[in-house]
Each structure stands twice: as structure tokens, then as C-alpha cells.
Amino acid sequence: MTEVEIIGEIDAKGRMTLTKELRERYGLKPKDRVRLKLIEAMPRKSFLKECTGLLEGEGDAVKLLHKKSPFRF
Secondary structure, three states, X not given: OOXXXXXXXXXXXXXXXOOHHHHHHOOOOOOOOOOOOOOOOOOOOOHXXXXXXXXXXXXXXXXXXXXXXXXXX
């Protein structure tokens, strides 16, 4: 079994796309089956929900947002 790491997005119908390069490398065709091993889920965060109230009374909004942003890794 070959392991390949990809990071992708799930569309509105719950689907993920494998790149053309990956499909060609492994000879994958429509209706072929693949095994998916989920190691980590990275749910999309809402910028507005995460930042609400973050900057109240703190001074320079730009510097503060860069320092306290929940989107920084």
C-alpha cells in the first residue's frame, strides 16, 4: 500500500478532488476505489465569529489583529 499526503477541500456535496497528477501516477480511473485515512481534520473557521470582540479598547488594530489572530499557526 502506498501512502500519499494531500491537503484538500471538501465541496458542498462532501466530495474531495484528487489532482490529475495523482490520478495519473496511480492509474486511477472513474469508479476506482481508494482508501482514505483521516489523520487530522481542519474545519474552516469563521473570521467574523473568531474575531468578534478581539480588538475592543486595545490600541493599534492592525498590530493587535496580527498578534492575537486565531488564524495564525
